[in-house]
Amino acid sequence: MIRIGICGYGNLGKGVESAIKQNDDLELVAVFTRRNPADLKILTPNVKVYNISEIESFKDKIDVMILCGGSATDLPKQTPELAKWFNVIDSFDTHANIYNHYLNVDKASKANDKTAIISVGWDPGMFSLNRLYASSVLVDGKDYTFWGKGVSQGHSDAIRRIEGVLDAKQYTIPVEEALIGARSGNNPDLTTRQKHTRECFVVLKDESYAEKVEKKIKEMPNYFADYDTTVHFISLEELKKNHSGIPHGGFVIRSGRTGWNLENKHVIEYSLKLDSNPEFTGSVLVAYARACYKMNKEGIRGCNTVMDVAPKYLSNLSTEEILKHLV
Amino acid sequence: MIRIGICGYGNLGKGVESAIKQNDDLELVAVFTRRNPADLKILTPNVKVYNISEIESFKDKIDVMILCGGSATDLPKQTPELAKWFNVIDSFDTHANIYNHYLNVDKASKANDKTAIISVGWDPGMFSLNRLYASSVLVDGKDYTFWGKGVSQGHSDAIRRIEGVLDAKQYTIPVEEALIGARSGNNPDLTTRQKHTRECFVVLKDESYAEKVEKKIKEMPNYFADYDTTVHFISLEELKKNHSGIPHGGFVIRSGRTGWNLENKHVIEYSLKLDSNPEFTGSVLVAYARACYKMNKEGIRGCNTVMDVAPKYLSNLSTEEILKHLV
Numbered sequence: 001m002i003r004i005g006i007c008g009y010g011n012l013g014k015g016v017e018s019a020i021k022q023n024d025d026l027e028l029v030a031v032f033t034r035r036n037p038a039d040l041k042i043l044t045p046n047v048k049v050y051n052i053s054e055i056e057s058f059k060d061k062i063d064v065m066i067l068c069g070g071s072a073t074d075l076p077k078q079t080p081e082l083a084k085w086f087n088v089i090d091s092f093d094t095h096a097n098i099y100n101h102y103l104n105v106d107k108a109s110k111a112n113d114k115t116a117i118i119s120v121g122w123d124p125g126m127f128s129l130n131r132l133y134a135s136s137v138l139v140d141g142k143d144y145t146f147w148g149k150g151v152s153q154g155h156s157d158a159i160r161r162i163e164g165v166l167d168a169k170q171y172t173i174p175v176e177e178a179l180i181g182a183r184s185g186n187n188p189d190l191t192t193r194q195k196h197t198r199e200c201f202v203v204l205k206d207e208s209y210a211e212k213v214e215k216k217i218k219e220m221p222n223y224f225a226d227y228d229t230t231v232h233f234i235s236l237e238e239l240k241k242n243h244s245g246i247p248h249g250g251f252v253i254r255s256g257r258t259g260w261n262l263e264n265k266h267v268i269e270y271s272l273k274l275d276s277n278p279e280f281t282g283s284v285l286v287a288y289a290r291a292c293y294k295m296n297k298e299g300i301r302g303c304n305t306v307m308d309v310a311p312k313y314l315s316n317l318s319t320e321e322i323l324k325h326l327v
Numbered sequence: 328m329i330r331i332g333i334c335g336y337g338n339l340g341k342g343v344e345s346a347i348k349q350n351d352d353l354e355l356v357a358v359f360t361r362r363n364p365a366d367l368k369i370l371t372p373n374v375k376v377y378n379i380s381e382i383e384s385f386k387d388k389i390d391v392m393i394l395c396g397g398s399a400t401d402l403p404k405q406t407p408e409l410a411k412w413f414n415v416i417d418s419f420d421t422h423a424n425i426y427n428h429y430l431n432v433d434k435a436s437k438a439n440d441k442t443a444i445i446s447v448g449w450d451p452g453m454f455s456l457n458r459l460y461a462s463s464v465l466v467d468g469k470d471y472t473f474w475g476k477g478v479s480q481g482h483s484d485a486i487r488r489i490e491g492v493l494d495a496k497q498y499t500i501p502v503e504e505a506l507i508g509a510r511s512g513n514n515p516d517l518t519t520r521q522k523h524t525r526e527c528f529v530v531l532k533d534e535s536y537a538e539k540v541e542k543k544i545k546e547m548p549n550y551f552a553d554y555d556t557t558v559h560f561i562s563l564e565e566l567k568k569n570h571s572g573i574p575h576g577g578f579v580i581r582s583g584r585t586g587w588n589l590e591n592k593h594v595i596e597y598s599l600k601l602d603s604n605p606e607f608t609g610s611v612l613v614a615y616a617r618a619c620y621k622m623n624k625e626g627i628r629g630c631n632t633v634m635d636v637a638p639k640y641l642s643n644l645s646t647e648e649i650l651k652h653l654v
Binding site for chain 1: 342344345346348349350370422425426429446451453455456457458459460462463464465466467510512585586587591592593594595596597598599600601602603606607609610611614617632633634635636637638639641642643647649650651653654
């Protein structure tokens with residue numbers, strides 16, 4: 001049994017917990033939190049919750065620690081820190097800072113003979129893999145990544161911070177014509193606005209805020225200004241009834257040309273349709289936790305991303321089973 | 328520059344040759360054939376064709392040999408033989424015999440300090456990878472592989488061997504309703520007949536054969552008897568005009584459930600739409616030739632499949648570039 005720890009118990013931590021239950025070779029040993037452990041109810045029977053201050057004492061009791069904190073402030077600090085004592089996995093997803101994070105975690109894990117895998121999930125993660133495989137095979141081509149339809153947590157939060165807003169949910173939606181263009185093999189140039197629209201469901205504290213809130217959303221730089229954005233004002237009841245899920249998904253499409261005179265077109269497409277973003281991400285993390293354990297056993301040290309992990313490590317099947325049933 | 332040899336110059340060998348041209352870090356050194364080299368015209372200027380009997384003399388001049396023979400009789404013999412002198416890549420695609428082939432090639436390559444990657448292409452190959460990634464992430468789920476729409480060489484050949492047939496092309500076509508079922512997340516059981524239909528375009532030597540040929544095709548065990556098969560008789564002119572391409576493609580779909588009570592559904596889909604099956608397969612082979620070279624440099628020995636190859640090895644980008652642009 002591979003002994004797993006979960007550090008951080010929000011939506012993602014819960015997703016990881018459920019995924020561990022689905023894998024016979026994995027065992028949840030403990031959950032760590034910054035909150036008061038007594039206040040936290042977890043789902044797995046007979047597993048205890050500890051304050052994060054006690055985590056070092058588990059260094060010989062846990063094979064892989066899965067970090068479920070946020071990318072803004074938690075993981076840049078926690079992953080290198082915990083890599084001193086544990087093999088670690090995280091889902092660090094600030095694309096622009098992945099290389100720096102990699103260097104920090106690599107240093108800490110190598111110095112302590114540990115194995116780390118960062119930026120695991122679906123983007124970064126499964127989508128990254130598909131960008132690499134597709135671009136390595138179709139050298140003369142073009143990549144398209146589309147997100148959605150799904151809930152963007154960051155954009156929903158940004159709306160909630162506007163004065164007069166009680167609650168909000170934001171959906172990112174790929175534009176159908178842009179998808180068709182990407183699949184055509186004609187390699188169209190597509191702007192941000194052409195690829196996605198944004199749809200917002202907003203509960204106001206008071207109806208009088210409506211005009212101001214709509215304007216603030218639509219003009220918000222980075223978040224909404226570059227997109228065609230629709231704002232719907234709804235009741236709290238309706239928000240809870242129809243928008244409480246956390247679905248997501250998306251598409252990675254590469255079209256390219258081959259042949260002596262580049263006369264033939266090809267399209268590679270990978271897509272995800274997810275009812276629960278955190279549960280799917282948790283499932284990816286758990287598969288890579290298995291890989292992390294096996295790689296550490298084989299003497300591989302330091303920081304890795306999904307690009308460094310041979311696919312076989314994700315499976316609990318033997319080489320013979322993989323060759324007979326999956327290849 | 329990575330020095331590449333091509334062994335076998337049919338459609339696949341030509342596809343590999345074109346793919347090498349698209350990659351700046353790869354160089355075609357020589358083509359080997361069982362035919363009389365003087366009879367073979369290749370596309371790359373200043374590269375010579377040799378009889379396969381001379382291949383051993385190139386053992387220090389070629390970094391990776393790409394074997395482009397057939398899986399029925401060529402590769403089971405050639406790959407282990409050539410693994411004595413070269414790092415080798417093949418596209419061995421008889422799924423039932425991959426494990427045996429692996430053992431044979433592993434023995435030969437390990438004994439001679441070489442690196443081999445077998446069963447590279449799209450199925451086996453890219454489709455295998457997607458079956459493994461998806462089933463490792465969505466543990467509680469179901470896989471569906473669909474092929475087509477595309478030309479099946481084996482089925483076309485089988486029709487050509489029937490008495491009275493001058494030429495033929497066979498298309499494998501996924502059934503739209505079956506695809507919808509696989510994507511629904513409801514994990515339907517689908518029989519062979521429900522997943523694909525087969526469409527045959529046949530040129531007869533003489534119209535009088537029509538009835539017999541159609542019956543022979545539709546009742547042919549393994550090839551057609553288990554499918555809904557349509558037979559069209561056309562002229563040689565029409566066959567050449569409308570059916571001379573070698574398109575193919577397909578879908579790997581996995582649907583699965585997550586959550587403490589398996590309450591959420593997810594669908595992962597990978598698809599290919601290829602104008603030229605041999606050129607795409609050739610492009611995959613060439614990317615794995617790069618991987619083979621790098622893995623050999625890093626001291627990895629013996630036989631591998633796509634499952635053993637960390638994705639980074641396929642790319643000619645540095646770790647820093649991969650982390651900054653693809654992850």
